[in-house]
Amino acid sequence: MNTVIQNGLLLLETKAGFETKMADLFLQDDKIVAIGKGPEGFQPEQVIDAKEKLVMPGLVNCHTHTYMSLFRNLADDIAFDDWLFRRIMPLEDKLTPEDAYWGAMLSCAEMLKTGTTTFLDMHMFQGKTAQAAVDTGMRGVISRGLVGEGNDAGGAQRLAEARAEMEQFLDCPNLSFRLGPHAIYTCDTDYLQIVLEKASEWKLPLHIHLSETRNEVEQCLAKHGKTPVAYLNDLGFFDHPTVAAHCVHVTEDDQKILAEKGVFVALNPKSNMKLGNGFAPVKAMEDNGVALCLGTDSAASNNSLNLFSEMNFTALIHKGTGEDAQAVSGQDVLRMATSGGARALGLNCGKIEVGYLADLVLLDLNRPQFCPRHNLPAALTYSANGSEVDTVLVGGCVVVEQGRLTMVDETELYRKAQEALERVQR
């Protein structure tokens, strides 16, 4: 289908930074095909009026666990180990695939309505998450969450299931898959090596939690005599394309490894604070050339999946930790949440440029937080809250219109999610 988005102010990323420009935007099927002037003989079948709107690339959430939105506000103000092992995992054990589907649907709804068009998930019920992405119209990169010890049957079975589930979605253009070994404390060395073999064989990139807590680092040092980053590097883990979530407790040497191996680090500042894990050394990572992107983590430790809020935190907290108002600029953060995230996932989205995927968000500029309109790229990081999202396109399809999902009955969705939680809690 041919689409034109008219009268909008486009957010463009140049080498010098972000800027805005009034121009029409021309889409053919799922791609941007022209900016300003349409291709010769272009006949639009769909016209979207973006008057008084900012047209920006959809945000990319590079670390979340969608099904966990069911556990939103269920366990607050408690520490990581209590949170994970005593509160969250016992509930996870009771989840059915149907529950997980409604949790994932709820997450997709929240993400789309706050301008996120793509997410990287880690999850047991990989197929249900994929289905939720399809049913809401989101772009999803789905990692089967994997835990295991050596050659245990469970670990092998999870890999086999992962492979089988992926094959059910081969014809979905908006989906891709990864392997998601959960962390070095839930996968032993032998199992990690099996996962790496399968990743090579199936040509799948990786997604892992890394150096999230002090405990994890200390246990790894005690057991392996090296940091988690050095340990994985020595295993050849980073020879595979990898998104490493968190990286809160990373040394200078760790950062150099991450930079050299081209590992994409997904920052999750709100979750890291909420669980008492501290602040990732973002300014140092920037200085060391580590590739950065943003994630929300799950709504059980955030407690929202709103990347505008995550941008706001990322741009502000490092100015606090170092008492340095110039640390981690608004422009840097906006890049992490758009083109940085797209690069981390190997997708040609996250930018308004010819040839890129038409994953686009139209924001209503008639809001006090955008007034006066002086520096809109700064306003996206420092002033917006995500509620300005009016229209969202994923691969050229309108999936949010006037702030409402187009493919799903939201009220029904919230009811189903509520019922799922109540079932799990019984």
Place this chain on the structure above:
Amino acid sequence: MNTVIQNGLLLLETKAGFETKMADLFLQDDKIVAIGKGPEGFQPEQVIDAKEKLVMPGLVNCHTHTYMSLFRNLADDIAFDDWLFRRIMPLEDKLTPEDAYWGAMLSCAEMLKTGTTTFLDMHMFQGKTAQAAVDTGMRGVISRGLVGEGNDAGGAQRLAEARAEMEQFLDCPNLSFRLGPHAIYTCDTDYLQIVLEKASEWKLPLHIHLSETRNEVEQCLAKHGKTPVAYLNDLGFFDHPTVAAHCVHVTEDDQKILAEKGVFVALNPKSNMKLGNGFAPVKAMEDNGVALCLGTDSAASNNSLNLFSEMNFTALIHKGTGEDAQAVSGQDVLRMATSGGARALGLNCGKIEVGYLADLVLLDLNRPQFCPRHNLPAALTYSANGSEVDTVLVGGCVVVEQGRLTMVDETELYRKAQEALERVQR
């Protein structure tokens, strides 16, 4: 007028914490007169349906500079001294009263639309801020910003103007006034003493910036041989009811003074980070019994006036600084933003209780961030973003309906604010 708010879920504050309860709420003129069952013979003239809505007390913003919303996103990623003295003050010099009015109107619009019903302002154009509060229907506590040296004519004139301007608003029930000596580095000792005399004579409480930057503390130690808190205490400043904004760099001894003298500390975490000033020791202040409330500071250093965002930051950042997931609970923060703020301003609002002012906010619960509905008090701090605000009442009058201001044309307001900025920048 008699009003009933029906079918809503009320947010109630008890000694044990916040809880929600389905009940009708009865208002007479500007007060809450009954909860659950109406007074005998109560005839409602206004019925508000709060089905699927949470009814909560309006938030109280205890430190802002409303006119400065004109400077939103004008000077980002730069340090405090550069920001204040080189970027903001030269623009302030060019502001007309008319510009200041539209800046204040813009701020009131943003605050009301995100659930704030009361604000404490510090400002040169006190009368224009007061007028903006009246014109939007907000409750305002307005402090004339004062700077001066000894017996200089300017300082005395500013005090005289302050007094004269207040008198024009004596018949406005939603307004009260304070004196706002700007800071110890912009008012010398002699002038502070003159301000204190006038505060006694006119029975006005105080509002000051305090221990905001390391520079301020170091200069005070060098000049007076004591911290800013000790210096003001020795002047008798805290014998007056005081809201002290910031208090980022306060010692244990300072905190004990603040607690003992009943000073209300208005935390402004986002502004403190943005300007590279660091983190206030909130957990220590709580432990030392300091009375805490929340402010946004101005949109020139925040860059929004959204107290939901400020609550989210306040509840999260101290879990990061101390790597302690239990530090500064969601419930504590919700109290700071409601009844804590009301106490700081000496107002009987900030709680849903019989006899309290009917400053109320109705939030739409049919949002993904409120689903599942498990612990709504936690959701207010950890999940909400302020966009859930549907209806706002101040003193029983509906000033926001379906998310729109009732007393003001918003589009016209944004246009006027834009024009004001453009005039100042010329």
